[in-house]
Amino acid sequence: MSDRPPSPFVTLLNNDVCTLIEAAPDVFQIRFKNRAANAYLVRGSSRTILIDIGLSSNFPYLKQCLDHVGCALDEIDMLVLSHEHLDHVGAAYHLNGRSIIAAHRLAANKIMLRDDFSMLRKMFNEPSVPINVDLWLEEGNLIDLGNFRLNVMYTPGHTSACISLFDQDQGLLFAADTLMPGGVMGGVFGSGSISDYIQSLERLKGLNSKILLSGHGRLSDTPQDDVRIAIQRSHGLLSDTAQLFDALDARSNFEPIMQSVRDLNKLDDA
Ligand SMILES: [Zn+2]
Numbered sequence: 001m002s003d004r005p006p007s008p009f010v011t012l013l014n015n016d017v018c019t020l021i022e023a024a025p026d027v028f029q030i031r032f033k034n035r036a037a038n039a040y041l042v043r044g045s046s047r048t049i050l051i052d053i054g055l056s057s058n059f060p061y062l063k064q065c066l067d068h069v070g071c072a073l074d075e076i077d078m079l080v081l082s083h084e085h086l087d088h089v090g091a092a093y094h095l096n097g098r099s100i101i102a103a104h105r106l107a108a109n110k111i112m113l114r115d116d117f118s119m120l121r122k123m124f125n126e127p128s129v130p131i132n133v134d135l136w137l138e139e140g141n142l143i144d145l146g147n148f149r150l151n152v153m154y155t156p157g158h159t160s161a162c163i164s165l166f167d168q169d170q171g172l173l174f175a176a177d178t179l180m181p182g183g184v185m186g187g188v189f190g191s192g193s194i195s196d197y198i199q200s201l202e203r204l205k206g207l208n209s210k211i212l213l214s215g216h217g218r219l220s221d222t223p224q225d226d227v228r229i230a231i232q233r234s235h236g237l238l239s240d241t242a243q244l245f246d247a248l249d250a251r252s253n254f255e256p257i258m259q260s261v262r263d264l265n266k267l268d269d270a
């Protein structure tokens with residue numbers, strides 16, 4: 001049992017598939033009960049955005065949550081994708097041509113090339129439908145919603161293409177799979193790197209964040225504690241990984257990969 005104090009966040013809707021929670025005025029978490037990542041609706045004074053959108057099968061319920069707060073789908077000016085994993089982007093094709101779809105350039109590239117391995121298509125069993133990324137984001141971009149100003153931070157590690165969004169004035173940190181409540185680690189996937197992950201967490205630690213809005217799990221009002229735990233765990237993972245590679249005898253395991261590269265190069269020379 002946790003001795004955490006009761007959540008300060010207000011639940012607005014709760015059905016079999018998802019929960020709609022108010023994180024701050026005009027900021028809503030849509031939290032799914034299956035493997036889909038959380039989606040966030042931010043209704044600014046001049047623009048409305050969605051951050052991640054979950055799995056395609058959940059889309060009708062996502063729309064129901066938007067309806068509940070009086071936001072029609074066509075009012076969403078931009079969908080920002082935190083990274084390429086399909087639990088975050090699966091339903092994005094529903095917004096093709098309707099909203100601007102934005103992602104870090106490395107995520108945009110993977111999504112546009114339909115790189116199923118990077119997007120974990122088998123794991124999430126999502127339909128193979130193209131998602132059109134309209135805007136390729138970089139560190140230092142600013143998404144101005146009027147009363148919210150979201151700074152785009154490039155925070156690789158979980159994959160090579162992760163971004164976090166930070167509103168300095170309100171201390172809102174949208175950290176997707178890079179930082180989660182309680183310091184839960186998002187894991188390091190194909191294009192990711194544990195040392196990049198550590199550096200990204202160190203950068204998030206330096207922010208004056210007040211509310212953590214993650215890709216999975218509850219909202220957190222203790223982001224400083226969460227990031228400290230995550231950094232400790234990530235150092236643990238780094239030493240575990242070194243031991244794991246020793247135990248696996250990495251050289252013999254890399255040989256089939258190196259051989260396939262040599263074979264491929266031979267074909268090109270022919
Ligand atoms: Zn995720």
Ligand SMILES: [Zn+2]
Pocket residue numbers: 083085158177186
């Ligand atoms: Zn992920």
